[in-house]
Amino acid sequence: MADDDKDSKTEAPTAKKQTDAAEKGNVPFSRELSIFSTILATYIYLVFFLPEGVGRMTETLRDIFEQPDQWKIETGPDILSLFVRLGWATAALVAPALILFMVFGIASSIFQNLPTPVLERIRPQASRISPVKGWERLFSLPGLIEFGKSLFKVVVVGVILFFVLRSEYFSSIDAMFSDPQTILVRITAAMRKIIIVMLIATAIVAIADVFWTRHHWFTELKMTRHEVKEENKQAQGDPVVKGRQRSLMRDRARRRMIADVHRATLVIANPTHYAVALRYAREENDAPVVLAKGQDLIALKIREIAEQNGIPVFEDPPLARSMFAQVSVDSVIPSVFYKAVAELIHRVYAADAKNKRVR
DSSP: OHHHHHHHOOBOOOHHHHHHHHHTTOOOOOHHHHHHHHHHHHHHIIIIIHHHHHHHHHHHHHHHHHOGGGOOOSSHHHHHHHHHHHHHHHHHHHHHHHHHHHHHHHHHHHHHSOOOOOGGGGSOOGGGTOHHHHHHHHTSHHHHHHHHHHHHHHHHHHHHHHHHHHHTHHHHHHHTTSOHHHHHHHHHHHHHHHHHHHHHHHHHHHHHHHHHHHHHHHHHTOBOHHHHHHHHHHHHOOHHHHHHHHHHHHHHHHHHHHHTGGGOSEEEEETTTEEEEEEOOTTTOSSOEEEEEEETHHHHHHHHHHHHTTOOEEEOHHHHHHHHHHOOTTSBOOGGGHHHHHHHHHHHHHHHHHHHHHO
């Protein structure tokens, strides 16, 4: 069943799926890159900081052992002074290493993923201490790949140590009869050789591991088509619900439009199929405004309200059809209709004036 489920996950993970995974702490992370950064920090320390630190420590110890009469330890301040001198020398030797390891460790993490606090990662989970889950992780594909990387590193380090120690064998014997400083120099040189080769080997593993971890993470997040559809439905809304909402909005707009018909100046209609209600007031707009429009039942409703409110209804099928197709509610009519509508408005005003004279 698990294999079938994986086979069905053919779709790339959506941005939401990746974001949700990151919020839970599920991000691609290469341990090999962290190891590489640690070895690089070690090499930088050996080359740029260790000689100076060792030199300062050597001078301090030489002063203490070669001139013991200058260092009295009879009182508390004397002992404190001695420890302060040793402390500064030790700090000069150790502090650069600690700072380098911290900086390079943080940099390797930031390079892969921006730091984000994730409480999910520290929440107790039974699967983390389950022997069954542990065996499954151990013999899974990621577990086997981790084993392969570890085996490769052990073999590489072993080979490096063998050849370096072999090349330094005779020089090491000669160094035994040299002064301590010469021994330290030769040990440092040998360590540099070892670390340089380890850097190259670890860099190869780290580059491959970065690509592998991202590929594996992306593959694990893949989704089925059904999951993608469900996520889109949740993000955009259920089509049925959205359709219902649009229908309700249209109904509200239609009722609001019908409610404005009583304010119209005239209605242009195609006897039963189309109706357009217009309002013209010089103090409001320079041209007539469309208050309502509709066809079939809505057109009949517009005519009915117009007749109930004594609003003139002009039957002009070509004009009614054209205006219905080209005008929008609550907008001014296009200039192409100015002449035809102006004639109708003139007739309305003329009829109103005649009615006033009769009264």
